[in-house]
Amino acid sequence: MVTEEEWHGEMAKAKRLRFISPLAGLVVLGILTVPAVAAGRSFGSGFASYLVTAGVLIVIILPLVYVLVIVSDRQQRKTDDKVRALTSELSEAIEIADREGVTRELQGHRQRFESRLANALDMAEGEPEVIDVIERSFAAVVPDAPVELLLADNSHAHLLRMAGVGPEGEPPCCSVDSPDRCPAARRAQVQVFGDSDHLDACPKLRNRPQGRISALCVPVSIMGRTVGVIHATGKAEAQVEDSQIQDITTLAKLAGARIGLLRVMAETQLQASTDTLTGLLNRRSFSEKVAAVPHNLHPVAVAMADLDHFKNLNDTYGHETGDRALRLFARVLRDSLRAHDLISRYGGEEFAIAFPDCSSVDATRALNTVAAQLDAAITVGGLPKFTSSFGITEIEPGEELAAVLRRADDALLVAKRSGRDQIVLHDPGTKSNVPQRNGSTTHQVEELARAERI
Numbered sequence: 001m002v003t004e005e006e007w008h009g010e011m012a013k014a015k016r017l018r019f020i021s022p023l024a025g026l027v028v029l030g031i032l033t034v035p036a037v038a039a040g041r042s043f044g045s046g047f048a049s050y051l052v053t054a055g056v057l058i059v060i061i062l063p064l065v066y067v068l069v070i071v072s073d074r075q076q077r078k079t080d081d082k083v084r085a086l087t088s089e090l091s092e093a094i095e096i097a098d099r100e101g102v103t104r105e106l107q108g109h110r111q112r113f114e115s116r117l118a119n120a121l122d123m124a125e126g127e128p129e130v131i132d133v134i135e136r137s138f139a140a141v142v143p144d145a146p147v148e149l150l151l152a153d154n155s156h157a158h159l160l161r162m163a164g165v166g167p168e169g170e171p172p173c174c175s176v177d178s179p180d181r182c183p184a185a186r187r188a189q190v191q192v193f194g195d196s197d198h199l200d201a202c203p204k205l206r207n208r209p210q211g212r213i214s215a216l217c218v219p220v221s222i223m224g225r226t227v228g229v230i231h232a233t234g235k236a237e238a239q240v241e242d243s244q245i246q247d248i249t250t251l252a253k254l255a256g257a258r259i260g261l262l263r264v265m266a267e268t269q270l271q272a273s274t275d276t277l278t279g280l281l282n283r284r285s286f287s288e289k290v291a292a293v294p295h296n297l298h299p300v301a302v303a304m305a306d307l308d309h310f311k312n313l314n315d316t317y318g319h320e321t322g323d324r325a326l327r328l329f330a331r332v333l334r335d336s337l338r339a340h341d342l343i344s345r346y347g348g349e350e351f352a353i354a355f356p357d358c359s360s361v362d363a364t365r366a367l368n369t370v371a372a373q374l375d376a377a378i379t380v381g382g383l384p385k386f387t388s389s390f391g392i393t394e395i396e397p398g399e400e401l402a403a404v405l406r407r408a409d410d411a412l413l414v415a416k417r418s419g420r421d422q423i424v425l426h427d428p429g430t431k432s433n434v435p436q437r438n439g440s441t442t443h444q445v446e447e448l449a450r451a452e453r454i
Helices: 004-043 047-123 127-141 183-187 242-273 283-291 310-317 319-336 360-381 401-417 442-453
Strands: 147-152 159-165 191-193 213-222 225-235 301-307 342-347 350-355 388-394 422-427 432-437
Touching: 004 047, 047 127, 047 242, 127 147, 127 159, 127 242, 147 242, 159 225, 183 191, 183 213, 183 225, 213 242, 225 242, 242 283, 283 342, 283 350, 283 401, 301 310, 301 319, 301 360, 301 401, 310 319, 319 342, 319 350, 319 360, 350 360, 360 388, 360 422, 388 401, 401 422
Parallel strands: 388 422
Antiparallel strands: 147 159, 147 225, 191 213, 213 225, 301 350, 301 388, 342 350, 422 432
């Protein structure tokens, strides 16, 4: 490597040599002229003396000129060597700078992609929006290749296709059905397969409709556990650029982190809003959701339910049987009522139910169905026989939920005192209660309500 000090030293030597050589030549020529003239006069006269003088000067000066030429040539070769070395170093430095420039450009691209992807995922409020961001990222990272995202279900035993894009609208359609059967997911490492016919290629790549293919498989982890894979395919022996591998790896990392966070938040919110034993809404969440029912879904019927003789069931068969009975009753309520009906475990063996866009008479019909389904479910579930009682009313305009629940609870108490296993309909117009044995027909319900109003 030529240092700056060495280069300046060589340049100074060359400059001194260019200055000293002519000066030394003039001095030497002046000094040698005197003996050359003397020799010419001694060995000749007239024109012959000039020839002798010139010859003597040539004989004397020629070795000196030769020496000066050798010295100058040597110095020039040194200078040329330095110039060549410096040129080579400069060329190498330019190449390194170009490579570093390309590397910095790629790093800048990756940083911009990672930043934009992180912002997009951060703005996604649920998994469907995250999946949409992932599909749009696929189109940006590998626009000419089919690519898909496979994620495990809640059991972590099966892989489901959550996202997929392709130049012709078709994803790669990997046939792997479990994280344990995917080499990338099982090894938690990026896998690149150049040709599906290679001996060490993934078996799931063979016998695809498109024939021989190459593949890139990047594992997706959530909370430190590999639960999926991003799978992209291309032509056999196609070279996958390092930048694409890094971008897909970044996508897998950020998408897995966002999905994991959303799932933790959803689970936390679910735990905070539901009863741990039955999975129904808890009291606070029930109150909030009933208050949020829009006015266009009124009237809203509200029912209080209670398992009859639940204490005796607990004392006789044990708390485990009591818990099974509560879970069974909750399941029957969910299966028998509408999807948008609000069902909660209000405390102990008490349940509160809200029926948006439903009158109290219509709610009575629905609860008759619940009573019938409960009896059948108890038989199938092998539990001791038990029954339930209900009290029903409707929310009046501007009325608070606490007042509504008190009326429904009053109707429930009437059902209990009237022999249990009954539905009591509280009429908000007369402030009275209409007992009805579970399983009565709709006609009987309407007649009872009509008779009470008369």
